[in-house]
Amino acid sequence: MNLKRILAATDFSALGDAAIHRAIVLAAREESELLILHAMPKPSVLDDVFGADGNLPARMRAVAGDRLAALAAAATQAGARRVRAEIVEGSAQRALADAAESFHPDLLVIGAHGKGLLQQFFLGGTASRILVRAACPVLVVRREPAGDYSRALAAVDLGPRSEAVLRAAIIVAARGGITAAHAYQAPFEAKLRYKGFSEQDIARYSEPEAQAAQRNVAALLTDPDLVGLGLKIRIVHGHPNPVLFDAANEMDADLIAVGKHGGSRLEEAVMGSITRLLAYYAPCDVLVI
16 A cells, blocks of 8 residues: 555635545655545525525535645645645535545545534445445544554454454554554354353453464564564454544554455444444544555
8 A cells, every 4th residue: 555646625614624624634654645625515405495596505615615725735835745735516425426426535534523504424334335345445534633643552453354454553653653463253152151260260261262363463463564674563352333432542553554445235244333433433533444
């Protein structure tokens, strides 16, 4: 993964603009081409909401143009060399899909939620589909950036995307420390707990899984491209959802990198259990690979 091209979208909400500000930090550092996108509702939608007003679309476009110009100027001032801003009509999902098809971004940056006319996009049903179907990593920005990332947690499940998760975390958090975190559970552990087995018994039963997790994560980090980068390892017993939240809070992480599954309905449902939960509720930004 590299960051030659970054596509960032905003609805001009606080977190929408925070996404642009994060994209600016990355574009300036990586000398990436940056495309800033704003999707305006079609005139027919505006008529339904505000009533027929022939001047409203033009006024909204003028305001949006001024806001985009200010963001583009901020990007240039911050050191981003190639910046472009565009206004498109229609849904944000369609706008991002069309832009991605022609721009071929290496990273898509969006805000965690918005409160404008496009609020249905930011981590509503539309964004959930984007998280699943995007051909490139998606960075979900949950707070205004104070600078570059300093502490990143890369959640590795030892599946086929684990290496990609680590590589993406290394690129996006290039100037920060990175911890590879893995949560493990023994087979049928939940049933044992339900049947009244003590936590001590369950810990003994889970010990082989702990040892296997240590070996497998260590083996993952033997990749020549990962050796010598000072990556830390964190192996924790428990379900990924609370474990990753606790780990992120304990290390005061400002970024969590996590893998997604494919694009089928079943895989989208699986992705929703962990990846989407992180994107909604994580204490920091989330990079979905």
